[in-house]
Amino acid sequence: MIQAESILEQLPCGCIVFNENGTITYANHMVCTVLGYKREDLLGQSVEIMLTLSSRIFYQTHFFPLLKLNEQVSEIFLTLRSESGRPVPMMVNAKLTSESAQPGYVCVFSPIWERQKYEQQLLEINRAQQKALQENKLLIQLREQLELNQFELDRKISILQRRSEEYLQMGKVFMHDVQEPIRKISLFFDSYLRTSGNPQNANEIRHLTVISKSIQRLKFLMGSLLDFVQISSDEGAVTLIKTADLISQANTQLIKENKYDGIELILGDIPEFEGRAAQIKRVFFELLKNAAQNKDPNRALRIAVSAVVTEENAYQNHLSKYRYTDHIKIEFNDNGTGFDSRFEDYVFGLLNKLNAGSGGPGLGLALCRQIISHHYGTIKAKSIIGEGTTVIIVLPLRQAPEFNIYT
Amino acid sequence: MDIVKRNNVKVFGEGSQPMIFAHGFGCGQHMWRYIWPAFEKEYKIILFDYVGSGNSDVTAYNSERYSSLNGYAQDVLDICHQLDLKNSVFVGHSVSGMVGLLASIKEPEFFESLVLVGPSARYIDDKQYTGGFQQTDIEELLLTMESNYIGWANFLAPAIMKNDERPELGAELTESFCSTDPVIARQFAKVTFLSDNRKDLDKVKHPALILQCSQDIIAPVQVGQFLHRHMATSVYRLMQATGHCPHLSAPEETIKLIKEFLT
Numbered sequence: 200m201i202q203a204e205s206i207l208e209q210l211p212c213g214c215i216v217f218n219e220n221g222t223i224t225y226a227n228h229m230v231c232t233v234l235g236y237k238r239e240d241l242l243g244q245s246v247e248i249m250l251t252l253s254s255r256i257f258y259q260t261h262f263f264p265l266l267k268l269n270e271q272v273s274e275i276f277l278t279l280r281s282e283s284g285r286p287v288p289m290m291v292n293a294k295l296t297s298e299s300a301q302p303g304y305v306c307v308f309s310p311i312w313e314r315q316k317y318e319q320q321l322l323e324i325n326r327a328q329q330k331a332l333q334e335n336k337l338l339i340q341l342r343e344q345l346e347l348n349q350f351e352l353d354r355k356i357s358i359l360q361r362r363s364e365e366y367l368q369m370g371k372v373f374m375h376d377v378q379e380p381i382r383k384i385s386l387f388f389d390s391y392l393r394t395s396g397n398p399q400n401a402n403e404i405r406h407l408t409v410i411s412k413s414i415q416r417l418k419f420l421m422g423s424l425l426d427f428v429q430i431s432s433d434e435g436a437v438t439l440i441k442t443a444d445l446i447s448q449a450n451t452q453l454i455k456e457n458k459y460d461g462i463e464l465i466l467g468d469i470p471e472f473e474g475r476a477a478q479i480k481r482v483f484f485e486l487l488k489n490a491a492q493n494k495d496p497n498r499a500l501r502i503a504v505s506a507v508v509t510e511e512n513a514y515q516n517h518l519s520k521y522r523y524t525d526h527i528k529i530e531f532n533d534n535g536t537g538f539d540s541r542f543e544d545y546v547f548g549l550l551n552k553l554n555a556g557s558g559g560p561g562l563g564l565a566l567c568r569q570i571i572s573h574h575y576g577t578i579k580a581k582s583i584i585g586e587g588t589t590v591i592i593v594l595p596l597r598q599a600p601e602f603n604i605y606t
Numbered sequence: 607m608d609i610v611k612r613n614n615v616k617v618f619g620e621g622s623q624p625m626i627f628a629h630g631f632g633c634g635q636h637m638w639r640y641i642w643p644a645f646e647k648e649y650k651i652i653l654f655d656y657v658g659s660g661n662s663d664v665t666a667y668n669s670e671r672y673s674s675l676n677g678y679a680q681d682v683l684d685i686c687h688q689l690d691l692k693n694s695v696f697v698g699h700s701v702s703g704m705v706g707l708l709a710s711i712k713e714p715e716f717f718e719s720l721v722l723v724g725p726s727a728r729y730i731d732d733k734q735y736t737g738g739f740q741q742t743d744i745e746e747l748l749l750t751m752e753s754n755y756i757g758w759a760n761f762l763a764p765a766i767m768k769n770d771e772r773p774e775l776g777a778e779l780t781e782s783f784c785s786t787d788p789v790i791a792r793q794f795a796k797v798t799f800l801s802d803n804r805k806d807l808d809k810v811k812h813p814a815l816i817l818q819c820s821q822d823i824i825a826p827v828q829v830g831q832f833l834h835r836h837m838a839t840s841v842y843r844l845m846q847a848t849g850h851c852p853h854l855s856a857p858e859e860t861i862k863l864i865k866e867f868l869t
Contacts, residue, residue: 219855220848245848247823252739253746255823256799257754259850260632260700267854268636276753278746322752507809509712510676521671528712581715 213289213308217246218301221263233310235282246306251280262291266304270295276318279308288315370428378421385414423562427549430566435475437598442469442529445476446504449483459491467505472527473598478570485563486590490533493554493588503532511593513600515575525596526576534587543580574598607666609688613681614661616653617689618646623718624691625649628682630700630724631798634660637699640857644865652689656681658790667790675701675801679708686716693718695868699853700724700824701798704806711809720814721864724850726825727833728802735804736828744799748792807836814840815867817852817860824850841867 207214213230217223226241234249241248247255254277265272271294279287293306311318388410398404443466453459464487487502494500506529514520538546538553545551547568552561564580567590571578576594609615616635619625625645627638635653642651655662656678671677682705686694694717698706703725710717729737730744814837818830827844834842843863847856 245821251746252743252823253750256743256747257750259822259824260630261754263849264633264637264851264854267851268639276750278750318753326752507711509708509809510674511712512671512676512680519668519670521668521674521677523674523676 210307215241215246215249215306215308216296216303217306218303221246223248224303230308233281233287233308234279235285240282249279251278251286254278254280262293266293266295276311288312290314366428370425373421373425373428381414381417381421385418388414427562427566427569430478430481430570435477437473438476439471440474440476440479441471442506445480446483446487449480449487452484453487453491457488457491459488461499462487462491463499463501465501465503467503469504469506469529470508470527470596472594472596474574474594478573482567482570482592485567486531489563490531490535490588493533493535493538495534495536495585495587498534501534503530505530505532508596511595513575513595515577526593527596529592529594531590531592532587533589537582537584537587539584540582543582546580547578609684612657612663612666613654613685614663615685615689617650619649619651620647621645621649623649624652624689624694626652626654626682626685626691626694626696626706628696628698628702628706629655629659630698630702631794634662636660637851637853638697641697641853641861641864644861649695652685652691652694654681654685656794658787658794664787664790667787669793672790672793673797675705675708675797675803678702678705678797679712682706682709683713683716686713691716695719695721697721697864698723698725700726700850701801704801704803707803707806707810707814710812711806714811717812719812719868720810721817721867722814722833723817723853723860724819724822724825725816725833726829727804727807727836729799729824732802735832736826738823738826738829739799744796747799748795751792751795752788804832804836807833808838810837810839812839813867815864816840816842817863818842818844819847819849819852820845821848822850843867 208228210227210229213233214225214227215223215230216225223241223244223246226236226238228238230236230249231238231241247258250258257277262272262275262277271292273292275291275293277289277291279289281287288311289308290311291306291308293304296303296305392407398407446464446466446469450462450464453462490502491500506527508525508527510523511526512520513522513524536554542553546553547564548561549565550561551565564578568578571592571594574594575598576592578590578592580588580590582588614635619642625642627635627642629635629637634655638653642653645651656672658664658667658672668677671680678701682696685691686709692715696706696710696717696719698704698720700723703720703722704727706717706720706722707725710720726737728735729739730741731737731739816830816833816837818825818827820827830842830844834840845852845856845859845863847859849855852860
């Protein structure tokens with residue numbers, strides 16, 4: 200046994216034993232010589248004392264988990280740190296031992312000065328080659344992708360241009376071609392009522408009332424649709440939005456125009472973001488109005504608005520493109536009647552409405568969605584019947600692309 | 607896209623509340639094998655590998671997406687969506703602490719609480735802030751990793767583990783162990799060690815447990831205390847366990863502290 204221990208001391212490689220906690224319980228002569236430590240400097244210390252900072256990370260994230268789960272590791276490259284701070288490249292093997300009462304790990308080190316130089320050269324060549332290959336592959340891929348994207352984009356622009364023209368044309372149709380006949384019908388109907396005297400027949404009265412109501416409804420719908428068509432054609436300059444101010448303004452407008460009163464508005468700390476102020480204000484106005492129209496009769500209406508900045512992918516449609524940029528997530532949370540969560544998407548559809556008693560045409564949320572998409576954002580609603588509704592808007596903080604595409 | 611296959615998702619356990627275990631940089635879901643057995647009676651256990659780690663589908667790796675911790679957070683959110691998880695307990699080791707934090711800010715309703723094991727908001731020192739590392743340390747780490755690619759097969763070797771009590775998981779445990787692709791591992795290292803999430807800490811709304819190890823070189827005590835100071839909802843526990851992997855070196859203490867926090 201004494202001879203075995205003496206051999207261990209004279210081994211031409213470093214040998215240490217450390218326990219579960221990483222405390223060194225044995226170090227042979229070679230370790231001490233190579234690293235310039237006295238034996239008593241190492242015993243009782245953490246094994247990490249022998250490692251450079253970066254090797255400690257590697258030890259914690261790879262070496263130790265592997266050793267713990269696999270019970271051995273071999274041919275691991277680590278840079279050890281001598282007492283004077285000099286880095287020493289080592290090849291390391293380690294293995295669980297059950298020789299002593301406590302489980303420990305036996306670990307042997309061989310300095311690899313010469314091999315290290317050779318490996319470094321190999322790595323450098325390999326790295327350069329990999330880089331060239333990758334860049335080449337990437338460039339070829341990008342060229343193909345660019346060609347394809349340009350083609351797709353060109354097609355989409357043609358369609359969009361056509362659509363946009365049609366859309367504007369539709370606006371004009373509403374403005375003149377449809378509104379004018381309605382105006383005439385309304386005018387001549389009124390004059391007919393005045394000149395034809397009072398109808399006596401009950402049936403006749405009913406019919407005339409229906410016609411009159413229908414004319415009113417048509418006028419109202421026309422106005423609303425016109426509003427919807429015009430809202431995003433009004434470009435307006437992009438400015439920094441003072442969110443809290445705009446919401447307060449929208450609230451004042453709501454109280455003035457619709458006589459809604461007693462909304463308790465709780466505004467959290469809301470960061471500024473870029474947008475077209477008039478349009479964004481319209482969104483806030485519609486959201487507040489919606490909340491007011493769907494108020495729970497049994498409790499005072501409370502609307503809490505909060506916001507947080509998160510990084511989201513600026514690409515919304517391209518499936519394999521990622522560019523995380525700062526976005527603002529604004530939440531409008533009310534304690535109104537709420538609605539069935541099945542309709543969370545439906546409520547944003549044009550002329551879709553759930554609350555027949557609200558009197559509106561079902562335009563508000565569709566309008567909001569149009570404005571938010573116009574700002575490259577998304578809007579969604581989450582609702583629980585009896586508890587209330589939360590509308591969540593996510594918008595980029597900056598409207599112009601803020602990233603450098605070459606980074 | 608089959609998220610379950612992509613992220614090698616495993617779902618089991620007898621409880622209804624989900625408990626998601628997210629591994630850190632270096633390895634895969636195997637890291638949690640000493641911890642989840644203590645919770646499987648009361649929780650629905652969710653294990654997974656990030657794309658590019660463990661036994662995930664490496665072909666789904668997108669270097670643009672995973673050049674940001676937000677891409678990794680999206681993995682977590684994708685899994686929550688796919689499995690329709692609500693009010694989950696998220697347990698994240700190391701960099702997964704910040705990944706879970708980002709996910710909880712983006713989609714709060716998926717989560718109930720966060721358990722952060724050895725988290726750090728930034729690894730590199732900055733003015734008044736002590737992260738524990740200099741830029742040059744991180745560059746040297748990348749070199750160390752590269753040097754080990756020569757013997758990288760070690761990390762791909764089957765991990766032979768005793769698993770008599772859970773035979774159905776036996777097959778999975780003999781598959782590869784660590785980061786499988788050197789290029790991906792390098793990018794994960796860069797994203798991890800160059801990240802800075804200090805600005806996100808005060809956005810956290812969920813209760814969070816910070817498990818801080820003693821003498822953790824990767825996430826030193828000052829870092830854990832910094833996190834605690836900047837997260838109003840956090841509970842700070844300094845562990846007796848040393849090193850960066852208490853879930854491997856001190857599973858009992860880790861389990862005990864998580865249980866205390868959850869009750």
